[in-house]
Amino acid sequence: MNTEQRVAVVTGAGRGIGREYALALARAGFAVAVADLSRAGLLETVGLIEKEQGRAAAFVADVSDQASMQQLAADVRSEFGTAHVLVNNAALYHSIRLDSQLDVDIEYWRKMFAVNVEGVLLCTQAFAPTMIGQHYGRIINQASVGAYLGGGGAYAVSKVALLGITQGFARELGKHGITVNAIAPGLVFTEATLATVPDAARDAMVNRAAIPIQGQPRDLTSALLFFASEESRWVTGQTLIVDGGISTRL
Numbered sequence: 001m002n003t004e005q006r007v008a009v010v011t012g013a014g015r016g017i018g019r020e021y022a023l024a025l026a027r028a029g030f031a032v033a034v035a036d037l038s039r040a041g042l043l044e045t046v047g048l049i050e051k052e053q054g055r056a057a058a059f060v061a062d063v064s065d066q067a068s069m070q071q072l073a074a075d076v077r078s079e080f081g082t083a084h085v086l087v088n089n090a091a092l093y094h095s096i097r098l099d100s101q102l103d104v105d106i107e108y109w110r111k112m113f114a115v116n117v118e119g120v121l122l123c124t125q126a127f128a129p130t131m132i133g134q135h136y137g138r139i140i141n142q143a144s145v146g147a148y149l150g151g152g153g154a155y156a157v158s159k160v161a162l163l164g165i166t167q168g169f170a171r172e173l174g175k176h177g178i179t180v181n182a183i184a185p186g187l188v189f190t191e192a193t194l195a196t197v198p199d200a201a202r203d204a205m206v207n208r209a210a211i212p213i214q215g216q217p218r219d220l221t222s223a224l225l226f227f228a229s230e231e232s233r234w235v236t237g238q239t240l241i242v243d244g245g246i247s248t249r250l
Contacts, residue, residue, distance in 0.1 A: 010089055013032075093193070210244060
């Protein structure tokens with residue numbers, strides 16, 4: 001990939017899938033701005049990138065806070081001059097099937113939407129002016145196969161809303177040379193899923209998939225790099241499901 005040291009921003013990059021995304025982009029030649037609430041996690045991510053001779057910088061930021069997102073965009077411009085790729089990965093996670101809408105705590109519901117939906121809105125709003133000004137950008141949102149499984153619950157519903165935001169921004173920003181797409185992972189084995197999803201539920205999802213293996217963060221990076229590349233210049237408003245075939249076998 002000829003990136004000419006283009007700049008990518010990855011939110012939620014302190015661990016898990018976000019860290020794997022940041023590493024993949026750095027290996028592809030991008031300078032990477034990594035953002036998260038955890039400074040310790042960010043510094044670990046930056047250290048891994050720098051160990052491989054990549055360029056990265058860490059920014060503590062809260063995607064659910066508008067001022068924080070505006071400050072992040074300003075800090076990235078100050079450090080790198082611009083931003084070419086934005087990966088809206090930061091999210092709160094919960095099992096896509098285990099929480100009930102009948103008795104869900106409304107504050108939990110609002111927090112889930114503040115991060116998973118409003119966070120994508122606020123971060124995209126913060127970085128869009130830079131991309132519009134250079135008539136170029138790649139925005140990649142982290143959705144979930146949960147949006148397609150009909151499981152309900154705050155997490156799954158938030159990811160349904162994210163699909164709508166992705167299509168809306170795609171229509172609005174396409175004329176400015178900016179593509180907006182989403183990746184919808186299946187059950188990927190990370191710290192979050194291991195801590196949240198019971199062993200029996202994880203095993204059941206793996207066994208139900210057309211490809212019955214445990215998904216890993218690295219299984220998502222090919223989709224990420226395609227959406228971040230020049231090869232995807234005529235692809236926008238799309239969601240690529242990367243789930244081992246779980247959604248096709250329900």
